[in-house]
Amino acid sequence: MPPDLGRLRTLETWLTLTLDRVRQQIKDAEQRQQPAPTPPPAPTPRSRTPDWGIVQAGIGTSTTEIHRGDCWAAGKTLQPITAERARTELADGAKSCDACRPDRPLGMPPPQP
Structure with a gap:
C-alpha cells in the first residue's frame, strides 16, 4: 500500500x-439468467354477430320467430341461420320479429293480418 x-x-x-x-x-x-417474462395471453376474439337468427317456439315463445342477428329482442336463445333458411322459415309460417323486421331486407312479402 x-x-x-x-x-x-x-x-x-x-x-x-x-x-x-x-x-x-x-x-x-x-x-x-432470469427467464424471459411470458407475454399476456391474447384476448379471446368475440364471435361474429350472425346476420340472421331463429328462436324456436317453446317456453316464453309461442311461435318460432326469425330475427336479424343484432336484434335486441332476440334474447339469449338466438340460433344463427343463413339467409336462405330464414327465407324458408318465413315462407313456412315462422313469425317475423316486430322489432327488427327481418322480412324486409330478406325481400319477403309483409305478413298478412
Whole structure:
C-alpha cells in the first residue's frame, strides 16, 4: 500500500469505480439468467354477430320467430341461420320479429293480418 494520503485516495477512487463496474456486470449476468417474462395471453376474439337468427317456439315463445342477428329482442336463445333458411322459415309460417323486421331486407312479402 502506498504510504501517503494522496495515493491512498487515488487507490480508493479506483477501487470504488472498479467495484461499481463489477456490481453492474453482476446485475447484467443475473438478468440474463432470469427467464424471459411470458407475454399476456391474447384476448379471446368475440364471435361474429350472425346476420340472421331463429328462436324456436317453446317456453316464453309461442311461435318460432326469425330475427336479424343484432336484434335486441332476440334474447339469449338466438340460433344463427343463413339467409336462405330464414327465407324458408318465413315462407313456412315462422313469425317475423316486430322489432327488427327481418322480412324486409330478406325481400319477403309483409305478413298478412
